[in-house]
Amino acid sequence: MTKHSEVGTVFQAERFGDFPTMKEALIARKIDATFMIVPLAMKLAADGVPVKIVYLGHRDGSALTVGIDSPFQEFKDLAGKRVAIPSRFSNQHLLMQRMLKKNGMAKDAITLVEMAPPEMPGALAAKAIDGYIVGEPHCATAERKGYGRVLFYMKDLWPDFISCGLVVRQELINDRPELVQELVDGIAASGLWLEEDVDDGAGHRKQAAEVVGKLFYNQDPALLEWVLTRPLDRVRYDDLLPPREKFDEIMDLAVEMSVIQKRMAFEEYCDTQFAPDLGAIRRVENFPPPDVAAKSDR
Amino acid sequence: MPELGPPFASRCGLAGALRSSPRMKLKIVLIGVAAFALLAYAHFKLNSGPSSRGSLEPEPNASASAQADRQPDKAREAFRVGFLPVT
Numbered sequence: 001m002t003k004h005s006e007v008g009t010v011f012q013a014e015r016f017g018d019f020p021t022m023k024e025a026l027i028a029r030k031i032d033a034t035f036m037i038v039p040l041a042m043k044l045a046a047d048g049v050p051v052k053i054v055y056l057g058h059r060d061g062s063a064l065t066v067g068i069d070s071p072f073q074e075f076k077d078l079a080g081k082r083v084a085i086p087s088r089f090s091n092q093h094l095l096m097q098r099m100l101k102k103n104g105m106a107k108d109a110i111t112l113v114e115m116a117p118p119e120m121p122g123a124l125a126a127k128a129i130d131g132y133i134v135g136e137p138h139c140a141t142a143e144r145k146g147y148g149r150v151l152f153y154m155k156d157l158w159p160d161f162i163s164c165g166l167v168v169r170q171e172l173i174n175d176r177p178e179l180v181q182e183l184v185d186g187i188a189a190s191g192l193w194l195e196e197d198v199d200d201g202a203g204h205r206k207q208a209a210e211v212v213g214k215l216f217y218n219q220d221p222a223l224l225e226w227v228l229t230r231p232l233d234r235v236r237y238d239d240l241l242p243p244r245e246k247f248d249e250i251m252d253l254a255v256e257m258s259v260i261q262k263r264m265a266f267e268e269y270c271d272t273q274f275a276p277d278l279g280a281i282r283r284v285e286n287f288p289p290p291d292v293a294a295k296s297d298r
Numbered sequence: 299m300p301e302l303g304p305p306f307a308s309r310c311g312l313a314g315a316l317r318s319s320p321r322m323k324l325k326i327v328l329i330g331v332a333a334f335a336l337l338a339y340a341h342f343k344l345n346s347g348p349s350s351r352g353s354l355e356p357e358p359n360a361s362a363s364a365q366a367d368r369q370p371d372k373a374r375e376a377f378r379v380g381f382l383p384v385t
Binding site: 012014015016019022025026032035036058060062086117118135137164172179183217 | 377
């Protein structure tokens with residue numbers, strides 16, 4: 001729900017260019033909630049910032065991209081190379097460490113460099129890095145421009161991969177739980193709508209790409225449509241309840257890598273009380289609203 | 299109050315007042331104190347508006363994002379949700 005919605009609270013979307021700035025805004029309460037990479041949210045909670053993960057935004061939707069003419073075919077081929085990650089507090093970083101261990105490689109066998117996601121495609125094109133692992137649409141950007149190719153989709157390396165979750169200030173959970181519930185219901189309803197016709201032309205995903213690209217992401221709608229449809233399970237919007245088992249696995253990895261110093265119980269950083277009954281929530285209808293359609297047609 | 303010599307008194311232009319009776323001198327002092335108090339009060343009022351509350355309170359800012367330490371206004375309709383344009 002945004003100012004364009006016909007019903008509900010107005011949720012003002014605030015776009016950030018990097019996670020450190022977003023983190024500071026959440027700490028300073030310049031924003032009340034945000035979609036944030038899960039290990040960073042765990043780290044904030046571990047550091048005493050009163051936040052909780054209440055829902056997910058999507059599943060999968062990340063990939064490891066390399067130069068189109070590069071010789072890399074397997075993970076081991078990246079030994080001695082430079083690969084960009086969005087943050088040391090990202091699941092993409094945890095995945096790289098997981099893969100290094102799984103392939104019997106040393107922890108520093110690949111040079112991992114932190115980089116803001118929007119800068120990664122350009123860095124690959126300039127050959128400043130040999131690859132990058134990040135959420136979409138930054139992987140598709142290199143593909144569509146012809147200088148990159150996907151080496152691995154995260155869904156193939158870590159099934160049901162989790163990247164970002166909805167993180168909410170505890171004050172809002174305590175003082176305005178109805179707002180949090182409204183937001184979560186909206187996310188769940190949007191996810192159902194996006195998945196609804198995925199086997200029947202995926203028209204909803206194409207519509208979403210048009211509106212989101214023009215009004216929120218400031219990205220080419222054709223790029224977003226590529227991400228949402230090639231392949232259709234590149235990003236998924238179902239199964240958004242924070243999974244205890246997966247989160248425990250992420251926590252274990254984060255502690256093992258010293259990303260988080262002390263292991264936390266699931267309830268210390270996650271609050272699943274808002275997970276809705278998917279059969280009972282109000283479904284998305286008449287998307288986009290007329291005024292949004294008019295704006296996105298410009 | 300010691301008598302001031304003619305040169306000082308003449309420079310100040312208060313010759314007559316300074317040479318006046320003790321009662322008049324007292325009146326002059328009281329008027330001076332009252333004037334000083336009035337000036338101090340005016341200074342305080344002029345400089346005690348919202349922009350000078352000191353470093354403990356945030357500066358009011360037209361930007362919707364400058365609400366570092368305020369409790370959420372329960373009456374407001376909108377609240378801000380951050381995102382990075384990335385999955």
